[in-house]
Amino acid sequence: MTPPPPENFAVELRGITKRFPGTLANDAVDLTVRHGEIHALMGENGAGKSTLMSVLYGMERADAGSIRIDGREVRFTSPSDAMAAGLGMVHQSFKLFDSLTVAENVVYAAEPRRFGLVDRAAARRRVRELADEHGLAVDPEARVGDLPVGLRQRVEILKLLHRGARTLILDEPTAVLTPAEADSLFGVLKSLTARGRTVVLVTHKLREVLEGSDRVTVLRDGRVAARLVTSDTTADEIAAAMTGRAVELDRVHAPGTPGEAVLRVTGFSTDSVHDVDLSVHAGEIVGVAGVAGNGQSKLVEALAGLRPVAAGRVTLLGADITHASATERRLKGLAYVPEDRHAVGTAPAASVADNLAMGHHRTTLSTRGLLPPAAVRAHARRLVERFGIKAATTEVPASALSGGNLQKLLIGRELAHEAPLLLVEQPTRGVDIGAIQNIHDQLIAYRDAGHAVLLVSAELSEIRGLADRVLVLYEGRVAASYAKEEADERTLGLAMAGAPAEATHEHEPPDTSPRT
Amino acid sequence: MTRISGALRSPLTFSVLAGLVIGALFLLGTGADPIAAYEAVVTGALGADGIGSTLTTGTSVLGLALALAIPLRAGLINLGGDGQMVLGGITAAVTGLYSPLPAPLTVVLALLAGMAAGAGYAVLAALCENRLGVPLLVSSLLLSYPAVSLASYLARYPLKEPGSSLPQTRALPDGVALPAFGDSTVTLGLVLVAIAAAAYWFTDRRTAVGYEIRMTGLNPRFSAYAGVERRGLTLRLMALSGGLAGLVGAIGVLSFPYRFVDGSLTAPGYTWTGLTAALLAAAAPLGTVVAAFFFAVLQVGGLAMERTTEVPRELTQVLQAIVIVFLAARLRFPGRWFAFTRRTRESGAV
């Protein structure tokens, strides 16, 4: 490789090596980021992206290597040092204080003061100024806990801007955003770079990288696998660099062969969901699209029995389950992959084996209430093998798994119920391409085995790739319904934004006659 | 070799050792002989003369430790052990005094009634949380005081023994007593509590319910997602918890002096000792049993140390507290630094 030109980079990492017990997370990694660019850092789960950013941000100390900021060599011992040098980081899981206001969150630890007291008026003013300047509108007086995810992220960015960060590091910022929110985020990032700020973006999403970034660095197994200029590269090239093999991107799977209705929902209402009719048939994946906050999660939670039903009727395989408890529903044939795998889908402190047993502990694993530990372990070993979950042993805590592996654990556990109906929310959030493909294949195989799947995803390509039919929820109502072939991205996007539907007709397959 | 160093590095061993060393310094400072003092603790608690007392004290400590560990396993703290225990005791006393049944049946009935009273009262605290949104920690603690007052009132007025200077109920009829082992003060109560401990261990390790409880303790949203109904679980666990506390109260009344004496159940502070044992063991069944036994040894041995050596009584209390402080701080010898760095990563980087 040619030595870099004697140029001042916004960020320049040289030969960063970071070793964890048993893992070489970063192996002599070089990363150079130019002033005013959006630089994407990509790689599969566990490739070492977060570690590298932790080193850069002073949270981890590298075993070897050097860091230069704006050409000057620095040595960070804490995030405060990094902040003082003009870096700012938005962590993947937001670091916000829910009970404090937006303004308080923004100025926290860098407060404008009057007589030693926090100058709240000045804080509000500051937030408004920054918001106006960068198009990050948000109410400074709102409590952060009440804000939707997209706005919380704005608060995170405002925090950095308030501190005068010149280089912003964002770790998987779009993982929890809807397409609309993601677009708006990229608008903000573009405007930031246009004003001379620099952005480092850690992400798994190829499309965003292609559309939003200037250059790309790809990590694989802790080493730099490729350095690419976005305008000169393709999705396939990046994907190949990440995985070390050719990957087929954005596959659209063949449609299924729907059979009898498994789930029937009529006139269904719950908290901010109104009068929803839908059905899911055996051998069919029904996708639910919608901008977050339009009721998808609440709908699914209510169907899973975690939220009371206000009106309507739900039947599962013909049996009325409108008011059944979550357990009864599971026993009648329902499995559920929730959206938040850390807070809801697993107990991170519990072992992998215990996490895999949940739900099975009342059925296949136990007899008359007894749950033999040996059965739990054997079950765990079976699933780990079958779904390729990478874990040292089945006794390590689930918190030691990477995001992708934790997701595999969750999906594997729920698929293993072989329940006639599977509810899945955001199955591939924060998961790398390789794992996405694996998970998609599992869902398709599950469908083809004759099960019904209700899929909620903010990822339109996922919906389009997997779903046989697509419903769009808007403000808690079914705004439109499309057959697979009608559901192109534009149409869905319009419906999600609340545009009057054009092609809303009944696409539900007849109950008995399977299509061939 | 490695096993030894491993044991040394375990927080438990280290804390006990550290507690002992600091205690020894304290003893030396007051002119006492630490070796003799510690010997007095061990022989006083585990020698032929002391083991009976240790097992008797252990019955109550373990009973309440279990009572508090069971809900704690699901992340619920029951601070109302005193009230539940005392209600169990006074109910057993009433049953024992008024039951028309033959003595052995009356004993069984009194035990059951005591458990039911404790359970019912604990359920009240659970309902406060489930229905009224008062945190369990607070509701159980606040409810405890009126219960103690009520029992005290009953013992001093309607049930009082005429002519006695003590606020106590009349003695139970002859034969209304838990059978004791030989000549000792150890009664069948120990067996009952041991059975409860075994049942808890079995439930925790080997049953679906135990699994659900553990998972609820680790992440309540996770278990709720899988269909574990939190309110129902709270009710049931509190009922069990209160039932066990009530059982301890009933055992106390059905053992010598075979009556309810106001204050005698709560004065030894079994509830706090039990809670401490349960917390230290993170409510794990075996750990709770070990911790409870350890505290019983400390209490009985401490008293023996007071009797047989020059160590003043206040120091015994100080020694116990120091051991607990060290246990709670989970001091670990070399591993401490490891723990520290991991923590900084956790707080800074996760």
Place this chain on the structure above:
Amino acid sequence: NAAAEKDDSASAATGGSGKSFTLVTPDAVGQNEFLKLAVTGVKSAAKQHDGTQKVYESTDTASQQQNVQAAVDAEPDVVVLVGFEFADLVAQQAEKNPGQQFLIIDACTTKTFKNVSCAVFREHEGVYLAGAEAGLLSKSGKVGAVDVLDTPQFRRYSDPFAAGAEKVAAKTETSTRFVGGQSPFDDSARAKEQANTLLAKGYDQIMAAAAAGNYGVFEAAKAKGAFAYGVDVNQCASAPGTVVDNVIKRTDIAVEKGIETVLGGTTGTTVSYGLKEGGISLTGLEDGVDTSKCVIADHKDVLTKVEALRDQIVSGELKVDDPAAS
């Protein structure tokens, strides 16, 4: 005192006559004048008989049982138990150990045992006299009492107080408050507040039977210029000018004499100590009133009347009701 109190005299080490006494208390001694006197009693008994003594302090029922068991296991000549808390325990142990001599102070077993001797007090007689003093001294005609708890034993310090006051001033208003709370024996602040509620209503003579809380009662009385009465020993020095008199309970004598009697071979008896036996008295009726710092020293006229009452009680002419006997 070390918990296991050895006699400081040289004879303790050698054992002297070999007579040994073990005293078991129901509570920590420090809190309690009554127990302090008992310890004095057993010490002087040891000195007299050239023997050794030990004191085991308990804190609760569990430790009471363990201490009594340990005392019995050591087989001293006499096991002395101070307090009605031991009534059940001593009955149990006496039955199991017929060879062991027990002396119980302040209570007795319901059944009589050959090896259990008892000493009981008639505190109510002394309290009655204190009440009479209060009745005579009260300006407001209101006399009250602050007790630790509402138990028969503590009622002995309030009911006869009222009766004594009413005897000398028929129109006297009387009232009793109980300290209660989470730690009734130690809570001087609460005792002070209870006394304050009485003082606020104009009560100017207060019997203080509040254990460690007595000091709180004295402070309250002092602040309002009212008067108080102490118990067990002379407490006048704590608040000179405020404490009028004290109901003295000579536990030391009961212990000493009890041991003497047992060693003399007379066992299984009950001795009751009242005004007549000198086991109960008032500071004002004893020698050394003038140096006692008690207010009553300035009221010889009152003392004369009280002495007359005492003589009536001693002669049996006047009977004082015992609230604990009901």
Place this chain on the structure above:
Amino acid sequence: MFLDSDLLMSALRALTPILLAALGGALCERAGVFNIGLEGMMLMGCFTSVATSWFTGSPWLGVLAAALAAAAYSLVLAVGAVTLRGDAVVLGIAMNLLAVGLTSFLLRTVFGVQGTFDDPSLAGLPLIGGFTPLAYLSWAAVAVAALLLSRHVWGLRLRGVGEAPDAAATLGVSPAKYQYGAILLSGVLCGLAGAQLALGNVTLFTENMTAGRGWIAVVAVMLGRAAPLGVLLAALLFGLAEAAGFRLQGLGLPQQATDAAPYVVTLGALFLTTARRRRRPRTTGAVQ
């Protein structure tokens, strides 16, 4: 007759030590440390204030020493729970136990007495308008704490630390530092509470003289949702219930009923306040 000024005075006197300790507890709670050791810290304050006042003749030095001693004692909790990540509840319980033993031991070694140290020449705090200066200080402390928490930089950061320590850490605010600060402050306040009890409410030291007041302070923290004004109201409610209970004894209510009254009243108040707004989860009750 019943709701007279005496009742209020009596309630306010009972209130002061509880309020001071509860304010300390509230600060800890806000910093994410459940401080159940208020009782023990207070007791250390009681002893130190009496001992210092006795030897120096100055109750003011007693107050100062009490604050310092209790703050030093609170380091046990700070080191154990913050630095070593021990269980705060167990530590608190142990600290309460330790304080009883330690003060009794010191009482014996320093004064050579057991149970109670009481001497007419022990200098207590002066009364101004029926209250000690510490009582006025406690009311001022409510205002100061309220301002500190809601408006001051330190308070804002403290609240953040209590709510999301790792978020604070990423902004360069060390949670441990603030938690130490809150715990030490609670030590100071508990020391003042102890001094008020031992040199204000009464003028003496008795073993275990705090007699459960620290626990009531813990309850007041929970009931007042760890907000200074809420804590004040909770403690006032408690004080009033207790003072009223004293009076009811005069009307012939059994002692047991008046003992239970404050707790029942508190529970009732809790029902009324929590029925509506449910509290967001904070550290209280979280064990693991």
